[in-house]
Amino acid sequence: MEWVDILLLGGSLVVLLALGVPVAFAIGISTVLTMLLSIKTGPALTTMAQRIATGLDSFTLLAIPFFILAGQLMNRGGIARRLIDFAKALVGGLPGGLAHVNILAAMLFAAISGSSVATASAVGSIMGPRMEEDGYERSFGAAVNITAATTGLIIPPSNILIVFSLASGGVSITALFLAGYLPGILVGLSLMLVAAVLATQRKYPVGRRTSGREVVKRFLAALPSLLMLVVVMGGIVSGVFTATEAAAVAVLYALVLALIYKEITLDDLPQILLSTSATTAVVLLLVGTSIGMSWILAYENIPQNVSLALVGLTESKILILLIINAILLAVGVFMDITPAVLIFTPVFSPIMAQLGVDPTHFGIIMVLNLCIGLCTPPVGTVLFVGVGVAQTSITRVVRPLLPLYIAMIAALMIVTYVPGLSLWLPRLFGAQ
Amino acid sequence: GTADDVTVVKLAHGLDPTHPVHRAMQFLAERVREESGRTMRIDIYPSEQLGTERQALELLQIGSLGMTKVSAAVLENFAAPFKVLSLPYIFRDETHKWAVLEGAIGREMLDMAAQFRLRGLCFYDAGSRSFYTKDRPIVTPQDLEGLKIRTQESATATRMVTLLGGSATPIAWGELYTALQQGVVDGAENNPPSFHLSRHYEVARYYSLNEHTGVPDVLLVSTVVWDDLTEQERQWLQHAADESAQYQKLLWQEATTEALRMVQADGVQVIRPDKAPFVDMLAPMYETYRNEPAVYSLIERIRAAAPVTGDQR
């Protein structure tokens, strides 16, 4: 019975996406079609409308446009550039120097931004042209930028960890945020390793080494930007702000900094606000329609049945974690991270509890896993943004992405089977 | 197989599967299955899988969801008389409360929801709410003077805390632990199981069982769905709901006793203050309803209902 639903939902979605129908609208059509199998037309349409509106009815979700706005201000306000300069002073002298600069800068930017999209656009728009000037293939630069930008969702603050906290029924946001640091750094290091190997093979240029004095100078220039990390994360970890409040404060901080740096004027603000609204709205409509889709999935018990069937295969904790990782990787290929987290957190959480996996640790496993999906076609937000800022195409960027996927999957395996990597910091700060 | 011959009603709620309400619903589903000879099935979706309490309520009105459970306080947004159930000390004691809710007045209130496309099936016990505080125990209302107390976003709750001399502070339930910890508020109020499960007892070490309000939960069915059921199916459902309500009361009492035992074992000081001074200070709340005849007559009828021997006040 449920197989009819799955076939209709999945089949129509694949066809619509392949035709080039915008993802949010394709999800909308597929969801309504599936609803019509068991709900009358009027109530089905009204339910979908209600799902979209109430899906957005969330104070916590407002952190997302704020972090995006802060990201835009930081980008235009010279913050990203200063972070990049600082990163360049640190790792520019390694083989494949600019690739490492991109990765490190993405991690630094990640630490003040809640979104991988903001990270991809802020760092990518500056690094793309620089890498191309130095002889890097445009698609390679874009691939490095796309994968590194996912640390924006693992290194706190992180919009998706907020969503996970909601979906899991209240795992502490502070604990999740603290748990993200080490896995995020691990992803960054794995990407750097692959980038170094590839750069050596392809004979990409090695940048000049930077003197100690230069490093200090760059650090001081980046310091006000790095202090934002202290304000945002310090505020959240100490419990002074909620994530949304911290994001609003980040907007104010970034605005003040950008005005001081004289890289924007008040006249630029309307344009920045408009572009933030439009960028956010694209994500928000996706969230809304995905929430509709996850609703019909839950209504038809689809995730439960599928996952129970799969988990019924074995009782080994190691194997179940492997199966769940495989399911999530497959899901991530086709689904955006936000709806995937919303749909699968409630499904897998009870199994995780049964296996004795800490919910905070599971949050990091899930998000890191789906971060890989963000970089894969056909549905990958960070991939789209990264390709967009680099003005290349999805088809071209897939090939250089392949080795980087392997690095991310290796990091995922380490994070999955070494819980301490995620749980050490939350325990240290007593946030568990 | 024969799935097509089975009438399925979908029931969604926001609580955890270990909650007494969920367990009572499982009992209800089991009773429906048995009584109907497996021709009718209730599918339960816990933990906000199909939406929050308010959203699920809206889905009932839309007609895409069959049943849900909400706090009676939520229904006051639709039917003004439901406000009465949120009034402090509207019930003299537990016996009085259930005499009213399971009697003619209760049935009348459950039917009142029909004009909003909702039909009440039965009331579930949600216990009584009491104050818990950080720095000093609440023995008399005067102890609340100047304290910042987290309250639900409702005019009634705000007014109550204000009348008792406290300062009502709206804070999201999920953020309350930290707020208590950091002294953003000095206290809050809830029933014993919630006080325990939220772990607020770790930071608020005084729990005063002044039991100011006893708003029940209501099990609702969408009239859109109800109208599609046969007369026989409606009877099965109503009967199973009534049985589940009795079972749920027992489960709730167990949960309350257990929660109080656990927090006391952890060293929380549980106080049983004299309720009379609280009742007196809150009396003005009743007077404001004099200009709402529908509400006020209901208050008077509840107070007159089933007089209990041995005055608790």
Next chain:
Amino acid sequence: MTTVTQAVDRALGWVLVALMSIAVLNVLWQVFTRFVLADPSRFTDELARYLLIWIGLLGASYAVGGHMHLAIDLLPSRLTGRRRFYLSVLIEASVFLVALSVLVIGGVRLVTLTLTLGQTSAALHVPLGYVYVALPLSGLLMMFFSVGAVGRHYAELHGSTEPAVKSPELH
């Protein structure tokens, strides 16, 4: 036609700028009232949530006008001429269909339901129906923009040099 589209587009742009500014100021006000005035505001949480609904929905219609919604462009980018035009019409029709059925019809039903049942919000006491008006409004704007896009695609097919896709700007 073009001037009408531009006027609607510009008005919508300024509405979004206003909504987003209010959203930021509102949350900053929440922080300020809690830390500086030590008297937390009661309405900011609810206002923030309703603003997000409006920003999300109106912004999504603006994004339809700007062709900014995420899509997999493999097939459209491979087609040219008449075939590409037909596919564009099909894509715009999908947008139009969702806008009409879910946002306008579903939205109007939802607005009517919440208005007739008299549901109001907890803090601001606004009828919830007014909040949900964002749904049909956004749907109508999406329908308007998708029809406009078909017009531009048609003009492009017949040799117009004006690009069928525009970028988000306050004119």
